[in-house]
Amino acid sequence: MSVLEAHEVTKSFGGTEAVLRGISLHVEPGELVSIVGPSGSGKSTLLYCLAGLEAVTSGTVSILGTPLAGLGRRRLAAFRRDHVGFVFQSYNLITSLTVWDNVALPARLARRPIGADEVAAAIERVGLSDRARYKPAQLSGGQQQRVAVARVLATRPDLVFADEPTGALDTAKGDAVLRLLREAATGDRSVVMVTHDLEAAARGDRVLVLRDGRLHAELHHPTPAEVLAAVGAASEAV
Numbered sequence: 110m111s112v113l114e115a116h117e118v119t120k121s122f123g124g125t126e127a128v129l130r131g132i133s134l135h136v137e138p139g140e141l142v143s144i145v146g147p148s149g150s151g152k153s154t155l156l157y158c159l160a161g162l163e164a165v166t167s168g169t170v171s172i173l174g175t176p177l178a179g180l181g182r183r184r185l186a187a188f189r190r191d192h193v194g195f196v197f198q199s200y201n202l203i204t205s206l207t208v209w210d211n212v213a214l215p216a217r218l219a220r221r222p223i224g225a226d227e228v229a230a231a232i233e234r235v236g237l238s239d240r241a242r243y244k245p246a247q248l249s250g251g252q253q254q255r256v257a258v259a260r261v262l263a264t265r266p267d268l269v270f271a272d273e274p275t276g277a278l279d280t281a282k283g284d285a286v287l288r289l290l291r292e293a294a295t296g297d298r299s300v301v302m303v304t305h306d307l308e309a310a311a312r313g314d315r316v317l318v319l320r321d322g323r324l325h326a327e328l329h330h331p332t333p334a335e336v337l338a339a340v341g342a343a344s345e346a347v
């Protein structure tokens with residue numbers, strides 16, 4: 110079974126032209142899927158619709174076989190908490206809490222507290238064991254994003270969404286975050302990432318190229334140059 114299936118998804122914000130105009134896609138267990146495309150092509154909107162953070166206007170999104178639209182607001186929130194993780198460009202850590210508490214908090218909020226050993230393991234996996242008692246402001250941007258990844262992985266989600274996870278980082282720091290996301294896509298866990306960074310996108314098993322709210326191309330294990338060419342073609346075709 111696919112981890113995620115979207116069928117003919119459209120999204121409009123009010124009366125203007127639709128931002129998503131009929132997108133169908135699937136994500137398989139263990140895959141890292143990158144979404145690229147020109148600015149304004151609908152990448153972030155698509156990610157939010159796939160994650161159930163935005164309602165679709167028409168079409169369906171199912172995660173692990175469960176159609177999100179049928180869940181209702183509270184059950185959707187619970188479903189997301191149980192199965193989905195989100196990494197944002199801006200880290201979204203809680204500034205008053207330590208690294209340790211930032212990582213432990215989501216599981217506690219979900220009333221499924223994880224043990225100290227699991228918190229420690231998640232922090233170790235992102236290479237920040239010596240910073241566990243630091244607050245976010247005492248960390249570099251790359252370190253903060255690694256905490257955000259640890260926080261997501263600690264809840265053991267089936268599906269991780271990342272919106273420009275390296276957008277605020279220089280190449281070396283971004284690289285460490287990408288490696289973690291690449292490693293996170295394994296076994297039954299999949300990662301879907303929106304990015305402007307073509308090198309980052311090329312880490313994906315598949316790269317989906319959006320153009321004007323539609324899927325323009327799908328590349329399998331492309332090189333960065335192939336991603337660049339596909340995005341260039343999508344930009345010209347608008």
Ligand SMILES: Nc1ncnc2c1ncn2[C@@H]1O[C@H](COP(=O)(O)OP(=O)(O)OP(=O)(O)O)[C@@H](O)[C@H]1O
Nearest residue numbers: 122128146147148149150151152153154155303305
């Ligand atoms: N909440 C909203 N209300 C109205 N319009 C919106 C909203 N969110 C996005 N849009 C519009 O949808 C279109 C696509 O936006 P989106 O952020 O999904 O594109 P993107 O491909 O992620 O762009 P970028 O690469 O510049 O981040 C834009 O024209 C934007 O103005």
